Amino acid sequence: MLYQLYEMNNAALWPARICADVTRLFYTNPFNPLAHTSFGRTVAAGAELFERMTRHYDKPSFGLDSTVVDWKTVPVVEKTVWSRPFCNLIHFERAVPAGRRPDPKLLIVAPMSGHHATLLRGTVEAMLPYAEVHITDWVNARDVPASAGRFDLDDYIDYVIEMLHALGPDTHVMAVCQPSVPVLAAVALMEAKGDRLAPATMTLMGGPIDTRRSPTAVDVLAEEKGSDWFRQNVIMQAPWPAAGFGRAVYPGFLQLYGFIGMNLDRHIAAHRKFFENLVKNDGDSAAKHREFYDEYLAVMDLTAEFYLQTVDTVFVRHALPKGEMTHRGVPVDPSAIRNVALFTVEGENDDISGLGQTKAAHDLCVNLPADMKAHYMQPAVGHYGVFNGSRFRSEIVPRIVDFIGTYGRQGKIDVKATSAKAASERAAKVRA
Template sequence: MYYQFYELNHAALQPARAFADAVKLLYSNPLNPMSHTPIGRTIAAGAEMFERTTRRYGKPSFGITETKIGFDKVAVSERVVWKKPFCNLIHFERDLPKTRKADPKLLIVAPMSGHYATLLRGTVESMVQHAEVYITDWTDARMVPVAEGRFDLDDYVDYVIEMLHHLGPDTHVMAVCQPSVPVLSAVSIMEARGDRLAPASMTLMGGPIDTRRNPTAVNKLAEEKGIEWFRDNVIMQVPWPEPGFMRNVYPGFLQLSGFMSMNLDRHIIAHKDFYMHLVKDDGDSAEKHRDFYDEYLAVMDLTAEFYLQTVDTVFVKHALPNGTMRHRGDLVDPTAIRNVALLTVEGENDDISGIGQTQAAHDLCVNIPDDMRAHYMQPKVGHYGVFNGSRFRSEIVPRIVDFMASIRAAESASGRNRASSLPRADQPKTSSATRPTVPTTSRQMAKGV
């Protein structure tokens, strides 16, 4: 009933929110003389604070309409190219000259952990300058009717494989945080099957491959509580009149509460500063606060089966590093990966996925040649800084771009078509002498040398 009470409380506050919004408009209207006084700005600031802290934030838009390639500005448009009940695949289509050499395709697998894919807007903005970018736009589970069926971790892996098949050869995949495990699983399965459409490379960023390494507060909570506690305490049914009425979900507002409680003092200070910026008429600082929290506070529900299976597999049983993870009954074997290059990226101050948790992928993928793998740890960034922000743009993006380009160049130099001539995964391990070799300078760059 907790979800129903949450909805009832939100509905009950609707008249108060409407009144607060009207007060804000009245006391911030430049035609009102009070709006130019400290008293007027204080009243408007208080009204806006109340409205913002009691509203439900809707799904933001990417809003990427152009990018800069070289010295030219290029128009960008969004197009859904693949669709399933729980996910749309969005292509950020660039208006490029037909004579331009084709860039590699990059599939960005966004986290399905409470926030929308738009949380990776900065990631997309940076990578769209260098690649044909596609991103997984996961659907809020409360908006999916029960008649559409279940969605669990196995379905997530299947979705990734289907999307890679849809995109075809010369595709690279990037997993940000939570998707690192299902993406690594999907690539393992594709290689074990000898799938010719396995990606050219995979980049895993701040992902929980092995949460036993430097466990964070999030990791410890999952291990201490156990899966039964989560099933009994955080799984709820979507209330009427939402399209997903009666679907069992892990509500987004619970996930958001957990994230905010980890740094509650920081959020309180941010809102206090926001209030003072409004009173002092510091519009730029106030707008930055709005932009960040409009994104951060927009959350989505997850299906109960996906959430519980993920917690149990990744955080409680550590199934992937223990070699016991299964997909549709078949063992997931990362040692089957021989042809897909691997780059892992971590943040020095990551409090969600500790240092070493993502790097653990290298210990599992033992059959990837040394010249097709790299690891980079970005100093002075937390979890968010691994995929967004100034250090991401200046330090991490060039390494990812260079790594993908090196793999592509090495395969071109070998004079082979990867999609048709790579050895099958069931063949003996290929010696480094017969593999495309990544240039040494590129490997050094990715490793941060």
């Protein structure tokens, strides 16, 4: 019933939101004298804050229309190149000159943990100058009809393998946060079978490979409560009129409220600052707030079976590091990985995946040569900074690109030169 009540409350607030939006428009209209007063800006700021805090946020778009390749700005087009009921694989196709040396193929596996794949917009944008980027665009479980069947952690691993097969040889895979475990499992299974389409490299970023190391509040809660508690307390039925009406799901709004609760003071301060910036007419700061929260507050549901199996496997039983994880009855053995180079990235202040949790992958891949392993800890960043932001672009991306270039067939990529080209292009735009 909680999900239905949530939807009813959201619908009941529509008239109030419309009224608030009309008020905002009235007090920001340049032809209204009050719009140029502190009183008018205060009323408009309060109205916008109310409307935004009670709004249902739809999935944002990637909005990546261009990138810089070889000194030039080239258009980018999103194309769906593989599709299943619970996921679409998007290729950001760049209009590069014919006959140009091909860049590496990169599969970015986005987290299926409550937010849409567009949360990695900055990750995709940063990698576009260096690779043919593909990303998993997971479908909101409430939008998938019950007739499409189940989707659990085993299916997730199958999807990753299928996508790697679809992309072909010499593909590089990058897992951000949650998918680190299923991606490592998928690569281990492919290597155990001698699959020639196993990726050339595997980059794991801020992932919960072994949550016994530096456990965070999320890890402790999951282990203390156990799988049954989550089954009884957070699993609900998708409400009508959603396409997936009746499907058992873990609602995205519960995940969102959990994340907000972990840093409540920070979010309250951010919204207070947003209000003050609107009153001061600081448009740039207000726009940055809107951009971040338009993404952060847009959430999606997960299938109940995927969520519960992930909680049990990763956070409760620690099955992968203990050597107890299976995929459809077949043991997942990371020691089978002998040919896929491994790069792990962690953030010093990560409060979702603690220090050492991702690096644990190195201890599991015991038969991978030492010179095919690399690890990097980014100082002074939290979980989000591992895959987005200025330090990600300046410190982490060059390392990823260098690693991919070292172990890919295309050879080395001159990341410094490419970065210089991008900077030159941006400078030219500013001068123009």
